[in-house]
Amino acid sequence: MYALLLGILLILLKYLEIGPVANWSWWWVLSPFAVAAAWWAWADATGYTKRKAMEKMDQRRKDRINKQKESMGMGPRRPR
Template sequence: MVALVIGVILLGLKLAGVSWVAGLGWHWVLAPFGLAALWWWWADWSGYTRRKAMEKEEARKAARLARARANLRPGERP
């Protein structure tokens, strides 16, 4: 995601002709977009994306169970 933000910033500066970015070659300006695409491909290929989604879902489930258990005993506070 950081590479994508850097790419958008560099692209905007290049098109606006601002500062030292205007003198950079297009391959340097567009390189962060390629890096972002490479990262997304690797994350999907390796299972990183799915693992993170499962961890997030497990955390939501644990929080929901903790709230349900706390509601069973309204007089007690954990």
């Protein structure tokens, strides 16, 4: 995500000819997009994206269960 934002910022600076970026080659300006694409390819190939999504869903489920227990006056279970 950061590489994508950096790429957009560099394109904007290059287009508006602001600062030293105006003299840079387009290859350097567009390189953060290649880094972002490589990151997304690696994250999808290794299962990182899916694992993070599953962890988020599990945490939301646990929070929902604990909230329902608290509303019934039972309180969450303590780990053994």
